Amino acid sequence: KAGVTQTPRYLIKTRGQQVTLSCSPISGHRSVSWYQQTPGQGLQFLFEYFSETQRNKGNFPGRFSGRQFSNSRSEMNVSTLELGDSALYLCASSRTGSAYNEQFFGPGTRLTVL
Amino acid sequence: GESVGLHLPTLSVQEGDNSIINCAYSNSASDYFIWYKQESGKGPQFIIDIRSNMDKRQGQRVTVLLNKTVKHLSLQIAATQPGDSAVYFCAENYNTDKLIFGTGTRLQVFP
Numbered sequence: 001k002a003g004v005t006q007t008p009r010y011l012i013k014t015r016g017q018q019v020t021l022s023c024s025p026i027s028g029h030r031s032v033s034w035y036q037q038t039p040g041q042g043l044q045f046l047f048e049y050f051s052e053t054q055r056n057k058g059n060f061p062g063r064f065s066g067r068q069f070s071n072s073r074s075e076m077n078v079s080t081l082e083l084g085d086s087a088l089y090l091c092a093s094s095r096t097g098s099a100y101n102e103q104f105f106g107p108g109t110r111l112t113v114l
Numbered sequence: 115g116e117s118v119g120l121h122l123p124t125l126s127v128q129e130g131d132n133s134i135i136n137c138a139y140s141n142s143a144s145d146y147f148i149w150y151k152q153e154s155g156k157g158p159q160f161i162i163d164i165r166s167n168m169d170k171r172q173g174q175r176v177t178v179l180l181n182k183t184v185k186h187l188s189l190q191i192a193a194t195q196p197g198d199s200a201v202y203f204c205a206e207n208y209n210t211d212k213l214i215f216g217t218g219t220r221l222q223v224f225p
Contacts, residue, residue: 004157035215043158043203043215056212090157099207100146105157 002026004093004106012112018079021109023091025072029104031055031097032074034066037088037108046089049074050097078111086113122201124220133191133223137204137216142185144206148213149178149189153200161189161202191221199223 005024013019025032033056034046045058049068066076072093078085088110092103127133139147145166150158164171164178164187171178177190187204201220205213 042217043205045212045214048212058212092157099213102160102163103213105150105159107155107157 004091004104006089006091006106006109008109009107010110010112012114013081014114015081015083017081018077019081019111020075020077021089021091021111023074023076023093023106025074025091025093026104029093029095030072031094031101032068032072033092033094033097033103034074034076035090035092036060037090038086043090046076048097055097081113083113086111122218122220124222126222126224127194129194129196129223129225131194133189133194133198133221135189135191135202135219135221137187137189137219139185139187139204139206139216140214141206141208142182144208144214146207147178147180147187148205148207149176149187150203150205150215151198151200152203152218158203194221194223196223196225 007022031050033048035043037043047066048056052068063079068074088108090105090108092105094101094103148163149161151161152158162173162176162178164180175192179188201218203218204216
């Protein structure tokens with residue numbers, strides 16, 4: 001069974017631009033969660049989608065948004081990029097989205113904002 | 115590979131020794147805890163979990179201990195191997211379906 005895939009793996013943008021990251025969950029998984037990982041803040045929860053609906057949201061500004069498609073693939077978008085948005089963005093999929101279900105992480109997208 | 119953290123606490127152990135990685139969690143109401151391993155260039159990988167109604171749980175070469183009195187979690191790795199070198203995170207859940215991750219500990223295994 002293929003794992004969670006994320007594209008692109010690396011991305012370089014400049015301040016003020018916007019970016020879209022993609023995540024394909026494991027087949028049969030309906031929940032996708034997104035996390036931001038930085039050296040200073042560690043792993044922080046962004047949001048979680050289940051069956052095309054956002055169920056949970058972390059404490060990030062509205063510049064961070066996401067969506068999920070009917071095939072469970074998910075995208076996250078960051079608008080008006082800031083230097084502090086440079087991070088590794090991870091998505092994780094699980095069958096139900098419950099934190100009691102094992103989450104499987106993708107390799108991440110490394111975003112660098114110049 | 116990806117840089118997970120430049121200033122993480124680091125535990126250095128010799129191959130074959132046992133490793134103990136500690137984590138202090140934040141919420142006394144947390145009822146579920148997970149340890150993850152993150153190798154360079156990869157996403158976190160599930161190692162072992164434990165619910166708050168347990169004090170200890172064992173897996174293959176790993177043991178998780180939970181001390182709710184002091185809100186402390188530990189991961190013990192027996193006979194540490196070079197392949198165990200990675201960053202280890204604990205995560206907690208308190209009925210929100212959102213995992214809260216700790217800052218991580220880097221484990222370095224030397225021959």
